[in-house]
Amino acid sequence: MNTIIENFRHRHAAHCESGVASSMLSHHGAAISEAMAFGLSSAMAFAYLPFVKFAGFPLIAYRMPPKYILKGMIKPFKMRFHFETFRDPATGMQRLDERLAQGRIVGIQTSAFWLPYFPEEMRFHFNAHNLIVYGKEGDDYLISDPVAEDPQRCASDALQRARFATGLMAPKGLLYYPESIGQTVVTAEAIRRAIKKTVRIMLGPVPIVGVRGMRMLANRVAKLDTADKLSLNYAGHIVRMQEEIGTGGGGFRFLYAAFLQEAAEITGIAELSVLSERMNEIGDGWREFALKAARMIKGREPFEPKQLAELLHGQAEREKEFFIALKRTVA
Amino acid sequence: MDVNDVPQEGNRTMGGHRRAMYARDTDGRIVIVPSRGGEVDETVTLQALDRIHEQTEEARARVLAGESSPLEYWMYAQRLDLPQLSQVTGYWQWRIRRHFRPEKFAKLPEKILQNYAWVMGITIDQLKKLP
Numbered sequence: 001m002n003t004i005i006e007n008f009r010h011r012h013a014a015h016c017e018s019g020v021a022s023s024m025l026s027h028h029g030a031a032i033s034e035a036m037a038f039g040l041s042s043a044m045a046f047a048y049l050p051f052v053k054f055a056g057f058p059l060i061a062y063r064m065p066p067k068y069i070l071k072g073m074i075k076p077f078k079m080r081f082h083f084e085t086f087r088d089p090a091t092g093m094q095r096l097d098e099r100l101a102q103g104r105i106v107g108i109q110t111s112a113f114w115l116p117y118f119p120e121e122m123r124f125h126f127n128a129h130n131l132i133v134y135g136k137e138g139d140d141y142l143i144s145d146p147v148a149e150d151p152q153r154c155a156s157d158a159l160q161r162a163r164f165a166t167g168l169m170a171p172k173g174l175l176y177y178p179e180s181i182g183q184t185v186v187t188a189e190a191i192r193r194a195i196k197k198t199v200r201i202m203l204g205p206v207p208i209v210g211v212r213g214m215r216m217l218a219n220r221v222a223k224l225d226t227a228d229k230l231s232l233n234y235a236g237h238i239v240r241m242q243e244e245i246g247t248g249g250g251g252f253r254f255l256y257a258a259f260l261q262e263a264a265e266i267t268g269i270a271e272l273s274v275l276s277e278r279m280n281e282i283g284d285g286w287r288e289f290a291l292k293a294a295r296m297i298k299g300r301e302p303f304e305p306k307q308l309a310e311l312l313h314g315q316a317e318r319e320k321e322f323f324i325a326l327k328r329t330v331a
Numbered sequence: 332m333d334v335n336d337v338p339q340e341g342n343r344t345m346g347g348h349r350r351a352m353y354a355r356d357t358d359g360r361i362v363i364v365p366s367r368g369g370e371v372d373e374t375v376t377l378q379a380l381d382r383i384h385e386q387t388e389e390a391r392a393r394v395l396a397g398e399s400s401p402l403e404y405w406m407y408a409q410r411l412d413l414p415q416l417s418q419v420t421g422y423w424q425w426r427i428r429r430h431f432r433p434e435k436f437a438k439l440p441e442k443i444l445q446n447y448a449w450v451m452g453i454t455i456d457q458l459k460k461l462p
Contacts, residue, residue, distance in 0.1 A: 012351045056414075119347075119348055121345075121346065123410070239375045240379055283332060297374055
């Protein structure tokens, strides 16, 4: 089977799901940036989940859970979004081929471990990776993976393996595409609503979510035992969740800063540009934390959990003040 | 972060790929900048890989000493741990721990071996011994 969706354009993105949302909507006539997809779906967050273990350490998320961004597109764009999972891999692959033959680009969820074009060192068992299939040539699918700079290819058996990997957040062959889009421009009202939601998440009452989650993590870090060699791995794990599995240097903060810049233009609220600058600085604060932790891991500085905890508390304070100011701006 | 601060020293775990980062250009606009990565992200990825490598080698030593089965070795070698192996196979952790006992492992039916081999992407023959 040879088919290629001609007018599709691959875009490089910081994060897979916001990247897929942006490429997919833009392809269907609602041109939005990755930052807009991220902000409009209120995807920015913080969560410290001590009871969910990832590689033996607690899950630390800097954004909302998988599929949150895609589902967040439905309302602002008055979309009908088709989502489908499969019990039988063969049916799942067949459906993908059918949709491609109809000239659709198709979003799919995969495991990162089974994608052959991923660099060896980056292949971890993570099941919520998203990408777009935009064609097929012989046995190879043509892949637009937002985190890759250029389009990729993937043989059908490898793609099937990646789509039907088992385990936590198993993709079950999930594929998705818009059935209809009722609105192609972003309204000021949708932006306000999205910002308000993010404020609620970040300043909310749940102790492990938002600013309170940061404080809880800081308190946990302060108690790390320097005699236990796994404590350094704990510190490294926090940075890894932030740098690698996230988008680099508290990357979601920079992404949100980009969103606020666009939001200022659309809503005409000039104050949002000022807040964008502040969010950029908060991102720098996360980078400082990562740098400090990395220096301790490398042994260039003594390992002092209290110092790391201090930085985390500082970030919590800055984000708290930031979101209080943001709340006032869109009230 | 400004455009000039985007790490470009290189990160050998990225296999030559560049990742998109957002930074402020000279006009104050936040734009996408492809990054070759830097020491900070390289440090933490290598640390995680080192840890897996360490666990793999410890498991190998236990298998050679007859204290564990090759299943434990392969689990770590394929970047899984006990909770993850339990999630991907659907077997309880205590059950997998029993399969780490060499005498239990030797008697495992083909079907269970096949499931382990499949989730790890190796053959049953590979699973039965150390590489």
